[in-house]
Amino acid sequence: MTQRSTPYPDLILYNGKIRSLAPSGAVYESLACAGGRIVAVGKSDDIRKLSGPDTQQIDLKKRTAIPGLTDTHVHLAEKGTAEKELVDCRDFYTEVHSIPEILERLKKRASELPKGTWVVAHGSPMQDFRLKDKRFPNRNDLDRVLPDYPVSISFGAHITVGNSKALALAGITRDTPDPAGGAIRRDPQGGEPTGELHERAQLILRKVMPEFNYLQLKNGIVFALDQCLERGVTTIHDIVRSGEPVRAYQGLFREGKLHARVSLLPRVIESHIGSRSLIELGLATGFGNEWLRIGGVKMSIDGGITGRNACFYEPYEDDPSNCGIIRIPQDELNDTVLKCHQAGLRCCVHAIGDRAFDMALDAYETALQKLPRKDHRHRIEHMGNWLSTPERMERIVRSGIVAIPNISIGYYVGDAILDCLGERRMTKSFPFRTLLKNGVIIAGGSDAPGYWPVDPLRDIAACVSRKMRWGEVLVPEERISVAEAFAMHTTTAAFAGFEEAYKGTLEVGKLADIAVLAEDPFEIPGERIKDIKVDLTIVGGEVKYQA
Template structure:
């Protein structure tokens, strides 16, 4: 039995199959927790003997127990309230199959709302590919159904559609120029805006559309974190772009309403938070405590693939004039990365197209060369989804850059991406076997919950089986093992968060963040891992979710 000398534990779990995920691959029957950490592991008899009169005992009844899971790339604080408040037109969540279905849902909300008010909704990314109409709704579709309301519908993070009244409120006309890093789609015959806004052009509309109030924001965070717990997730790395979510997290922690751990990644370009403010305040990565901390800073080079805005050297297959959008020019990127690097702030740079990949690597190499620092753990968000050439992998390993791929994107919309990007660029989509073989560190991030639910078990199943939601077994030669896939959300994810001494394994001294599963994921068909029921989730040795 491995233990640390302490008074009676607060909690013991016994009669289970506890997969510790320790380097030696050990399992045990039981563990004890005190003060939020694991203080002993061993047999059921040994651990139960440690219990005192006030110790809570949980009989696992043979169920498999694993470390709590981490999702390293979410937009939780911004999307949690949307899950509760917006009109839901997402085909991944609802029975929406056509533009008519969308406008019907909008019209139902409008019938309950006063004339002249806003109707705000969200759809799924690349939903035009799956709708029967094979296109997004435009302003005219929305006008016909809702002539007396202002309407805004986002389809993922990179495209928003507004009706005529909404465009007027935002003062978007045929004479409005495209903003830098954004695009206003126009009718080729009339030059009038169609209502479709890409990337930074969305901000013009969002500035006049109503936002959630502060109490709604807090409730949305609680709602979304509780959804994470239902899938065994005990830590998320959340991207924020303004002060209110940061304040909300602090208040929720003080109020005892934050039941999962959060590493905050403030966006410092296209944001109300500036890197200068963080640097001048003297904040560095890791500031905070075990529940809430600064995990680094976020910036986005190009647009999103779901809006066909990711920037590639070659044009999109379905639009020979479209190479995507660059949102941050190289000089601004270089300067921002260098200053954050020198200040001790880890950078998390969004890059989806191959041109953006190279820009990110150039910026990192420039910063590391000017100010060498070995343990920076800088990241490229979405690197590892495709176009991971040998040269790019070598550059990442040489500079110590971590890749944060998103298999959920392939699982849900890989068929649509194939259609617009082409098979040639996706010959080695999500090449996790190759990345690991070449020494690239990879951790899993879902880009949830606005697109799809936070669910590492789904993503682990896809990494191992390569079976996508749309039917294909995609690039099966890039399968990885069950243990390698779980590492992306446990041991490696803990390293990515600078928390490898506290999380990722169920060993003495580590935080007692634990997920109890109905079955052993190592003993079932890989595709079934996504359907595993989470029976219980504990954070800091306390039960935060129970099925």
């Protein structure tokens, strides 16, 4: 934090429409920031009188300012770095729409590398659904173009495909058993692995693949945080699964290059971070400072929906033998949740299928019975996307759990999910109106970047209009208001970060984290909110992005 040497504000915004997004609904013309916080709000003339010789003044020219936005569920360090380092085959970002086009890109990268070097690529989740070939590439496809390089390509977080060289390095053969919580896909005729690895089976390959180093991670984080700032995002909750990204974040903070605020959610279980590591160090939620802090721990009960590995009671519509994968048995889950709960570490449990929802609720209820505590703010990641039955809503409200739904998943791949879950399970998908009416606390998380960009304005537009990228208006009766959708990324998101005392609204005493928008989202059709340009992003009273 900058040391205050004068009694004057550092920055004044004036002649604007400053929407506080506080419950009062207050709108101001002007505000003043000092020492990273908002120190005064009011009429332009009154606030400008406070300025001193070094005060920077910005004329908003009637534009709208809102609190800086928060994305409560991202994989920023990991995916931001992947975006810089890996071969890009993602169809939401590139013109890759067939297996031959993927192979072309892999071949091009390999041509720049000595034989035997890893060629690592990433595609988009559920890309099999959209590729012309209507399937993922397999080891034979990859072998055909790159027999001399180990190749790995992931499609979302839950499926990775390796070629024969890669499988050989990892020691995966027809005799390798499926690991618990994972699956090695095999050729139905000969039983040979096809190269496609699901969930925990990916870890066998990952063990022999090169990891991103400290410098790559630092560059990747800066790159990805800049993209966040471009969309008015000033806080992210980042899921990390090893110490290296945490070191990279600390390095950036020390060097004054951490331009947005980061709440770390270290992943325990299926991670390089042991489930007891934070507890042993005595690190509880909130440790750190206003820029970089521990937000809690993350763990994943079931697989991902995009790999058809989320765990449901009933099988997938397009795969009647598959109900998904449970990655953490109930005993281990209950034990880990209880230990973290006792240690003051908020848990963020990923659950996508209905069987996983019930396991998460069971684990929280068991922990809360043993040690009742009101302000725990435990979360269920991805709950609120579908299958929010009255019974589940009642349980989640009774236990005071925060749900983190992801409209971005519906926006980008809702059509593919509809195909694999079926109409019935999707009838009430993303039922935000119903969730709010029943008192469920919901904050917005995008699961970006990598799959798609971090962009709460896009997600807010989808919540308000229900218009999805693939064309459909999804369950229009579950629309919520612009104010309610913004709350998911401002006030409620601040609550989900234990930071509502100093974040989420533009009021005196709060952090000066502000986004200046080219248009007023409250005065244009909901669908267009996603197209709003962010002109200026201010973090801690300093301009960190300018269009």
